[in-house]
Amino acid sequence: MIKKDLVNEKKWENALTKKLMHHENSSILFVLLLVIALVVLAEFFLARGMVFKDLAFLSSRNISSVLQQVSITGILAIGMTLVMLMGGIDLSVGQLMGFIGVLMASLIKAGNLPMWSIVLIGMSTAIVCELLMGLIISRTKLESFIVSLGFMSIYQGFIYLITNGREISIGDKFEFIGKTSINITSNFKIFSSVILYVLLTVIVWLAIKYTKFGRRLYFVGGNENSAFLAGIGVKNFKLWVYGLNGFFVSIASMIMISRLSTGGPNMGQGKEIDVIASVVVGGTAMSGGKGNVWGALIGVILLGCISNALNILGVNPYYQYVMKGGLIVLSVFIGYYSGLRKKSKTRLNQRSIA
Amino acid sequence: MIKKDLVNEKKWENALTKKLMHHENSSILFVLLLVIALVVLAEFFLARGMVFKDLAFLSSRNISSVLQQVSITGILAIGMTLVMLMGGIDLSVGQLMGFIGVLMASLIKAGNLPMWSIVLIGMSTAIVCELLMGLIISRTKLESFIVSLGFMSIYQGFIYLITNGREISIGDKFEFIGKTSINITSNFKIFSSVILYVLLTVIVWLAIKYTKFGRRLYFVGGNENSAFLAGIGVKNFKLWVYGLNGFFVSIASMIMISRLSTGGPNMGQGKEIDVIASVVVGGTAMSGGKGNVWGALIGVILLGCISNALNILGVNPYYQYVMKGGLIVLSVFIGYYSGLRKKSKTRLNQRSIA
Amino acid sequence: PAPVTTSDGTDTTVLTPGTNADTAVDLKNKKLAFINAGPDDYYAAFGNAFTAVAKSYGMNVAELNSAYSAEKELANVQDMISAGVDAIAVISANTAGSSAAIAAANSAGVPIFYVGGKPELQAGSEIQGHVTDSFVMMGYMAGQWVSEKYPQAKCVTIPGQLGQRMAEGEVVGFAMALDEAGMTPLKVLASGEWQKEKTVPIMEALIDSGEKFDVVFAANDETAFGVIQVLKERDIPIKQYPDDGKDGIVVVSNNGKDSGWDAMKDGGLAISVPNPPSLSADLCVQQIVKYFSKEPYKKQIQITPSIILDAKNTDKGISWVLDTYMKQRANNVFEWNLSYYEESYDKNMVKYEKFDKAVDDYMAKH
Amino acid sequence: MQSETILEMDGISKSFPGVKVFDNLCFDVRKGEVHCICGENGAGKSTLIKILSGAHMPDSGTIRIDGRVVENNTPHLAMGLGVQTIYQEHNLFPLLSVYENLFAGNEYTKGGLLRKSEMVQKTSEILAFLNSDISPFDIVGQLGSGEQKTVEVARAFIKESKVIILDEPTASFSQAEIKNLLHIVKKLSSEGISIIYISHHLEEVFEIADRVTVIRDGMKINTYNIKDLDECTLINDMVGRDVCSFFNREKVDIGGIKFEATDFSGNGVSNVSFVVREGELVGFSGMVGAGRSELAELLFGVKKADTGSIKIDGKDVRIDSPIDAILNGMCFITEDRQSTGLSLQHSILSNSNIAMYSKDNKRFVKPSDDLRVAQKYCKSMNVVSPTVHQKVSLLSGGNQQKVVLAKWFATNGSIYIFDEPTRGIDIGAKEEIYKIMTQLLKEGKSIIMISSDMPELIAMSDRVLVMRKGRLVADIPKDEMTEENILKFSIGGGSDD
Numbered sequence A, B: 001m002i003k004k005d006l007v008n009e010k011k012w013e014n015a016l017t018k019k020l021m022h023h024e025n026s027s028i029l030f031v032l033l034l035v036i037a038l039v040v041l042a043e044f045f046l047a048r049g050m051v052f053k054d055l056a057f058l059s060s061r062n063i064s065s066v067l068q069q070v071s072i073t074g075i076l077a078i079g080m081t082l083v084m085l086m087g088g089i090d091l092s093v094g095q096l097m098g099f100i101g102v103l104m105a106s107l108i109k110a111g112n113l114p115m116w117s118i119v120l121i122g123m124s125t126a127i128v129c130e131l132l133m134g135l136i137i138s139r140t141k142l143e144s145f146i147v148s149l150g151f152m153s154i155y156q157g158f159i160y161l162i163t164n165g166r167e168i169s170i171g172d173k174f175e176f177i178g179k180t181s182i183n184i185t186s187n188f189k190i191f192s193s194v195i196l197y198v199l200l201t202v203i204v205w206l207a208i209k210y211t212k213f214g215r216r217l218y219f220v221g222g223n224e225n226s227a228f229l230a231g232i233g234v235k236n237f238k239l240w241v242y243g244l245n246g247f248f249v250s251i252a253s254m255i256m257i258s259r260l261s262t263g264g265p266n267m268g269q270g271k272e273i274d275v276i277a278s279v280v281v282g283g284t285a286m287s288g289g290k291g292n293v294w295g296a297l298i299g300v301i302l303l304g305c306i307s308n309a310l311n312i313l314g315v316n317p318y319y320q321y322v323m324k325g326g327l328i329v330l331s332v333f334i335g336y337y338s339g340l341r342k343k344s345k346t347r348l349n350q351r352s353i354a
Numbered sequence C: 001p002a003p004v005t006t007s008d009g010t011d012t013t014v015l016t017p018g019t020n021a022d023t024a025v026d027l028k029n030k031k032l033a034f035i036n037a038g039p040d041d042y043y044a045a046f047g048n049a050f051t052a053v054a055k056s057y058g059m060n061v062a063e064l065n066s067a068y069s070a071e072k073e074l075a076n077v078q079d080m081i082s083a084g085v086d087a088i089a090v091i092s093a094n095t096a097g098s099s100a101a102i103a104a105a106n107s108a109g110v111p112i113f114y115v116g117g118k119p120e121l122q123a124g125s126e127i128q129g130h131v132t133d134s135f136v137m138m139g140y141m142a143g144q145w146v147s148e149k150y151p152q153a154k155c156v157t158i159p160g161q162l163g164q165r166m167a168e169g170e171v172v173g174f175a176m177a178l179d180e181a182g183m184t185p186l187k188v189l190a191s192g193e194w195q196k197e198k199t200v201p202i203m204e205a206l207i208d209s210g211e212k213f214d215v216v217f218a219a220n221d222e223t224a225f226g227v228i229q230v231l232k233e234r235d236i237p238i239k240q241y242p243d244d245g246k247d248g249i250v251v252v253s254n255n256g257k258d259s260g261w262d263a264m265k266d267g268g269l270a271i272s273v274p275n276p277p278s279l280s281a282d283l284c285v286q287q288i289v290k291y292f293s294k295e296p297y298k299k300q301i302q303i304t305p306s307i308i309l310d311a312k313n314t315d316k317g318i319s320w321v322l323d324t325y326m327k328q329r330a331n332n333v334f335e336w337n338l339s340y341y342e343e344s345y346d347k348n349m350v351k352y353e354k355f356d357k358a359v360d361d362y363m364a365k366h
Numbered sequence D: 001m002q003s004e005t006i007l008e009m010d011g012i013s014k015s016f017p018g019v020k021v022f023d024n025l026c027f028d029v030r031k032g033e034v035h036c037i038c039g040e041n042g043a044g045k046s047t048l049i050k051i052l053s054g055a056h057m058p059d060s061g062t063i064r065i066d067g068r069v070v071e072n073n074t075p076h077l078a079m080g081l082g083v084q085t086i087y088q089e090h091n092l093f094p095l096l097s098v099y100e101n102l103f104a105g106n107e108y109t110k111g112g113l114l115r116k117s118e119m120v121q122k123t124s125e126i127l128a129f130l131n132s133d134i135s136p137f138d139i140v141g142q143l144g145s146g147e148q149k150t151v152e153v154a155r156a157f158i159k160e161s162k163v164i165i166l167d168e169p170t171a172s173f174s175q176a177e178i179k180n181l182l183h184i185v186k187k188l189s190s191e192g193i194s195i196i197y198i199s200h201h202l203e204e205v206f207e208i209a210d211r212v213t214v215i216r217d218g219m220k221i222n223t224y225n226i227k228d229l230d231e232c233t234l235i236n237d238m239v240g241r242d243v244c245s246f247f248n249r250e251k252v253d254i255g256g257i258k259f260e261a262t263d264f265s266g267n268g269v270s271n272v273s274f275v276v277r278e279g280e281l282v283g284f285s286g287m288v289g290a291g292r293s294e295l296a297e298l299l300f301g302v303k304k305a306d307t308g309s310i311k312i313d314g315k316d317v318r319i320d321s322p323i324d325a326i327l328n329g330m331c332f333i334t335e336d337r338q339s340t341g342l343s344l345q346h347s348i349l350s351n352s353n354i355a356m357y358s359k360d361n362k363r364f365v366k367p368s369d370d371l372r373v374a375q376k377y378c379k380s381m382n383v384v385s386p387t388v389h390q391k392v393s394l395l396s397g398g399n400q401q402k403v404v405l406a407k408w409f410a411t412n413g414s415i416y417i418f419d420e421p422t423r424g425i426d427i428g429a430k431e432e433i434y435k436i437m438t439q440l441l442k443e444g445k446s447i448i449m450i451s452s453d454m455p456e457l458i459a460m461s462d463r464v465l466v467m468r469k470g471r472l473v474a475d476i477p478k479d480e481m482t483e484e485n486i487l488k489f490s491i492g493g494g495s496d497d
């Protein structure tokens, strides 16, 4: 006869809600803290001659600029997390961001449309582009990898055609989204893009947790067939997720051109790699069904910190490539092992739920 | 009871050998022929003023140069096909090729080692690098995507450290592998690299078809867990496949530096994208277990032809990006549909849902 | 001297008043950041020269690399501000984002210098020094040379990385020169991305397409090497001098780097318009030194190639290789003193402005 | 019957995170015997044989095969020692052909080269031996569930083996195939090969076993000689209480026509029409490949039918996709839980709620409601798992099946299509499920039950429809429902086409 243990069940429940929301991310969080600690130590011993004052890495100025630096990648990473949870991938985000950026910049420069309509055009173009791609991916069995690769090249061409290879300077006509900040101290500034990033992360997190859409995202990524049988319109679902990704891309491009005051032809190039790397480092599986936006956030900050720290420590730029690559591998590795350890520590001898 | 139909069985066998070896590739072959036909038509109507003589695209000279151009990507694609059949991916091949290239170039330039030992060093370094990566991927559950992304960055650092950002010119000290050719006519040359490429393709094709090793690629890629339960040493198998990939990478780098007489710091950059695109266009599934080297060969030639044709037709470089991207999407799309049609001719019902 | 104002309204001359030029400034503890645009030959030469020259003044340099990304460049500037360096020098592949970087440096009180393209300056922000070059002008010089020597020629170009200021600029300059001379318009081929590897297939396709052409304008020397290799492989004669009486393809390029000299001497490359990165970097360091020692200097100078290199004058080339460069500098093979370039900039300013205007007009037309 | 011990497990302990499966278990198999293992879902039967086969490492204990102590057991090693295992869940390569699947990991080679024709030859022989008409060149992914199992069983015969382990091989088999398999098992054991056989069908156990081991709560309860064992003892040992092996369904009043399918064709099905009434359970019988699952897919809108219309409560409804079906109160428990039933990497919680989400148009979910639903059904069907947050891939086969059922019970539909609903479910839990089904009927709901389990079909159905080659060939009322009668129609004894 199977024993019933309701007290234990409650305990399990608490332990497990924690586990689900936090556990997944705890190992990557651990890696982040480790990296921060290492960098601080390195700075202390190497750069600052063992004086704790003036540690540049943890200075409020540096923290605010790191946060600002990662916000574009971060917002793209939110969309990418959704796409990847669903089992897809989108290599076109970098170029699409560039395309929307130069499109908007050229409209702003032309100056004969009100700003709100330009924003609207940018957003809807991004969404339509992604929907188009989503249409192909969801209606056929083509791999999202190759389809989005094709679109990446198409957007690149669009960028060159719009810009004719030249940068489009927009001056200060579009400052709000990328340049305003709340100045807590003169050094510690919280930029609007950072606030937006955190806000979007929270919204998406809640949406994933408390809406059907979110719960279904995992299921579609986990087993498409079974999702279909459970009454999910898998095809349309996928379509909308790509569309949603377009929304995030458009936000990212606005921040980008606002922050750089320019729409540049090579602006988003290679961004997709950073984004995917951050998302994967943050624990989202390429095969879909596993991961969350907080993990992606930590992954984005981790990779952002690594670049920043290597700069601050004055590491030779050529070594930076080596170290950055090494740290990416190392952080997924540590994440994996600390994940393993945690699993084997969980309690034994619980046999029945009911 | 249940009937046996030996006649039918024989029929099945023939139909199915065909299916396995040819069917898979026939749709992509069809796309290739279609593209060639379109290009010839375009050239006929647009560039040549409707004269059939002197069609540059099909000239023997152009054919020999296209073949030569694709041979490096092609050789990398063989290795990538093996890795992808097995369910992995390797984003580091481009940079590894560059790394091995500049390593060998710098040794050749230094000039104090005999050529054979430099070749040996190059080869074994490539293999060791890939084995190292294979070790991590096979021993842990880390995604090959992210691990190889990390290694990509590491090799990039190595390249810059070796070259200090400069090209290393080796003159004609290493001509054999990339520059010699059999001259059938003065225009129609078959280069040693092309011969090597075809030879390697044939060898790998035979190995896949007729050896245990080859068939096991499909098992491991098809279902890793089942492969393990069937008694296949999955971990070591993966390890060796990555090692083998290193071999192909080293051959590609030799051809590269030989052909260009230079080891350049940005030489392999972005090559992995071309390689993966070709392999996927050629019908290999990113999820593993499906595809073959002939498909990859056709994919490589297809993408090579597209680039070449756009150049020959003198398409504006900005439009080239748009057209190339569009053609990639289109060719997987056509490949998919012609594949569908064929399938529905063979059997009516599809088991899989959605 | 009275402040001179350029077309973009920035004040280009600074005289720091009230300082005693004799006060020895301690350069030893100065830490500079050099933010390089990307990892390649051209930029590596910048970085090497900058570091070496700065070291010769006793300063320390941390070099960073933006990998051609405007966003990364801005991040690098921010990081260096956080790291507390004494001055930042930036070379950018594009000028996007420079206004944000300058604003950040200004607000942190860190002096910032630019080498290469013109940064965007917004009202109220300032930079402490700027050594510009003009790829448009270099392309124009090459084009002019071609139009003088081969007025009937049909020209094609293999541009550098699309979307980069320099790549697009030199094509514009070259095309403009042809246009002015009333020659057949320039045909732009696919991008060789500054690399031999990418150039070879483009060149092969060009030849196979049967397209007629007489002159190839290669974006840089490396591209030219690729072009020459293909021409040689196809046994297509190469013409090096207008007066050598042979028929063949003329290959011209920008860079004038050391291996380009060899290519000219070996009889492949006809000319190369030199833009030695080492010199620009050198001048930038000199500006920084002046800034620290509070000596007067011109905030903005533009350098343009004084000669076009061909096989006969390669000895006048300024090296890209650090050792050779430092040797040439020590032997005064070329002018390296900042004040020389300040003067020549003064002299040529009107010409530059006219040229810039001509470019604007040309671009507006096309 | 020899009593030489060929395989011995001693002091085996094994735990998974959150579950201690065995503590100090001992088990042995003699040469040439058929040794059945019985136990509830989640008792550890599959884990035991996975330890034997090298798929799992025990935490402690020794395994002795043929007198040799096996350390660091792996599937490769175990197979080398003559232990062949057919696992409960499919372990196939769906994109590859039957013969390739058969020889995966054990390819015939000569001088490093594959000997394809010999492998094909051997495959045909084995398939003939198993009385199967699958071709060696069929692509495995295109076979039905039962046929796939046949392919897996065939794998046991490619090599000389000393021990063959069969973990619920008959779960997707129909009567004829079961008979055939049991016959083969007997033959093998008479040739001196030992068989470990796991099944929840007790009549199979009694038919072939020489000895039976019962495990429960991580302990071996007992090993019996079949002579000394009767059904009651066995069930009592397994479940720890009395359960009748023959379920007697309560009678429910049958109402008016609830569901009416007219003239369904396509997807291998031709011209099928039938009705189901309120409170009625209609059983579907047929051989493997008769097209019952295909019909269900058509009804549920999974695949497009060429022709066919559905009336629910007398009204025409259009069902183009599962969403339409669910909104019309239909439920579809598919036969293959792994590929179409569950998202294996997700928890019991999310699997059991996912279909329910499609019932209404609310956008938000309440995690606490989800939890309640999951726990309710886990409790009523006795799902063995440390928590509802456990990934379903880590559950035992039977428990996974219960989660599939929970997912659909939670939608509270009114027309249920069950395709092999009790596959791999133990006898105790089956009773619970039958009770739930009866309760559904009492509430006036209708059930279509496709089952290959003849006693279940007969006990539960109000009518049995028999399909053959995609057609409905018989409608057997309760009073004519006998195994012989059903079988006669299934294999085409009645009429021929």
Ligand SMILES: Nc1ncnc2c1ncn2[C@@H]1O[C@H](COP(=O)(O)OP(=O)(O)OP(=O)(O)O)[C@@H](O)[C@H]1O
Pocket (backbone or CB within 6 Å): D016, D017, D019, D021, D039, D040, D041, D042, D043, D044, D045, D046, D047, D048, D088, D384, D385, D394, D395, D396, D397, D398, D399, D424, D426
């Ligand atoms: N990999 C695993 N991780 C965690 N728990 C596991 C794992 N594999 C099995 N279990 C647990 O071990 C217990 C025994 O499972 P097992 O599959 O052996 O049961 P079984 O007797 O075969 O049941 P069934 O009759 O349902 O097939 C179950 O509680 C199951 O949840």
Ligand SMILES: Nc1ncnc2c1ncn2[C@@H]1O[C@H](COP(=O)(O)OP(=O)(O)OP(=O)(O)O)[C@@H](O)[C@H]1O
Pocket (backbone or CB within 6 Å): B347, B348, B349, B350, B351, B352, D142, D143, D144, D145, D146, D147, D172, D173, D174, D268, D286, D287, D288, D289, D290, D291, D292, D293, D294, D295, D335, D452
């Ligand atoms: N995609 C497909 N390609 C080829 N044959 C298929 C395909 N799908 C199903 N079949 C075949 O159709 C037949 C009907 O299978 P189905 O699973 O419906 O039968 P069933 O009556 O449900 O039997 P069981 O479920 O017991 O195997 C089988 O022979 C199966 O192999």
Ligand SMILES: [Mg+2]
Pocket (backbone or CB within 6 Å): D045, D046, D047, D088, D167, D396, D397, D398
């Ligand atoms: Mg089991």
Ligand SMILES: [Mg+2]
Pocket (backbone or CB within 6 Å): D144, D145, D292, D293, D294, D335, D419
């Ligand atoms: Mg069925």
